[in-house]
Amino acid sequence: MKLREIAHSRAGDKGNLVNVSVIAYREDDYPLLVERVTEERVTELFREHITKPVVRYCVPNVFALNFVLHRPHGESVTRSLRLDAHGKSLSSFMLTLEI
């Protein structure tokens, strides 16, 4: 099963940092997110986009995880040559993680 089946996600950027939230549709699924959507697995998923391991914050009050991604120097919305200079599509990519 893909993460998309149990969680939704939103990406935001500031400079070369991007945050990608992972929020459980059902509050009961939050422990599963904590168990399966680990820093190691998310770092592996995003390896082409980041320069160091992702950092995960648990936000149980809203049944969510928040990941911080460091993009390479120059990969910010005002400098990136990518079509998706913001990194907005990274939320959709996050939801492809196998659970």
Add this chain to the structure above:
Amino acid sequence: MKSVRIGAGAGFAGDRIEPAVQLVEFGRLDFLVFECLAERTIALSQLRKRTDPDAGYDPLLVDRMTAVLPACRRNGTRVIANMGAANPRAAARKTIEVARKLGLSGLRIAWIEGDDVLHLAKEFRPFEDQPLPELGKYISANAYLGADTVAEALELRADVVLTGRVADPSLFLGAFVHAFGWDLTSWDTLGQGIVVGHLLECAGQLSGGYFADPEYKDVPDLDRIGFPLAEVAEDASAVLTKAEDSGGVINVQTCREQLLYEVFNPSAYVTPDVTANFTGVHFEQEGPNRMRVSGGKGSTRPGDYKISIGVDDGFMAEGQISYAGPGALARAELARNVLEKRLGWVCISEVRFDILGVNAVLNAPRDWPAPYEVRLRAAGHFKNETDAKRLVREVESLYLNGPAGGCGIASSVRENIAIAPAVLAREASTPTFCVEEA
């Protein structure tokens, strides 16, 4: 118990205008806030101000003010907007003109200056581990001012407050501080106030925008989503809602997504007014499109202003060409190969090639079937305009000199401004306030 009704009139410079009008007409608002400054917007405005000292404010200022001011006057709604951009004084003058044209005599327009700290560049210090850009390349430098400045401008009995750079959620917090007389060291109250401002600052992103994903997250009437408003109580708890009969949705999912939007450490969201803590925030559905939010907390504010520096970054060029039908991908790859060889000597800075439909946004999995049509994209940074135009010409030359069936070329060259952060001691700059009547 006293409460304040506050609406979000825009979440970016080019945002829709009619949802703001709808909010003022039906929202019974005390305040309407326009957030129109993205990271780079103020640097672009600064460039316009250099060629015309009366320019440099938001290009949609007149349109927005003309659309909302009559209803604001009728309903007693006060406007807070960072549409001053690089020139709040000129924005205020222009707004006075608009008000007079609309017959709104006596309307009080205030403006805040002091966020422009370019002249203090030598006092800037690095933000975290990020190096300061070369001094000679600065185009603009603006401090993120706080809610205290907005509140102070409102104390002048202003109907409209125009600012340059103010931290986005602080535009909202300033209204609360003014209306409730909150102490500027009541960290928990300020923290919850920032939660409300943060949820509202991107306007439609709380009420169904940047959210719809058919069959997973459906949004009714996405073509006419209503912008959000908050009914805020004196303890900063609030109910988030939108105009009746507007499209979109405000529910627990939209609220949770927006709470974490552009947030890194949820227990330390740094603003000029307070370091807000989102880890106790609680949402509760009170009715259709009515969400109660409470539980935000906070601790002491930083001693420095954060600065956003606009930096001259040369030129950026982009060109695209499509290939369709059998063998489309192979032809696009051949065209990329041609461009790589021909641009090799000119691209001293940086160049990037993508194939839209295959790997431009996300890499397609290896076993993904070949698409029926694709679009090759070349984009690069260049030190000068001549080299930038060379990329465009090389893409255009693919019509006659490239693989079979190349079509639909589009291209552009623009001056680029990059943004870099810094910090500056708070005492170094003191904001100033003025008010005039229409």
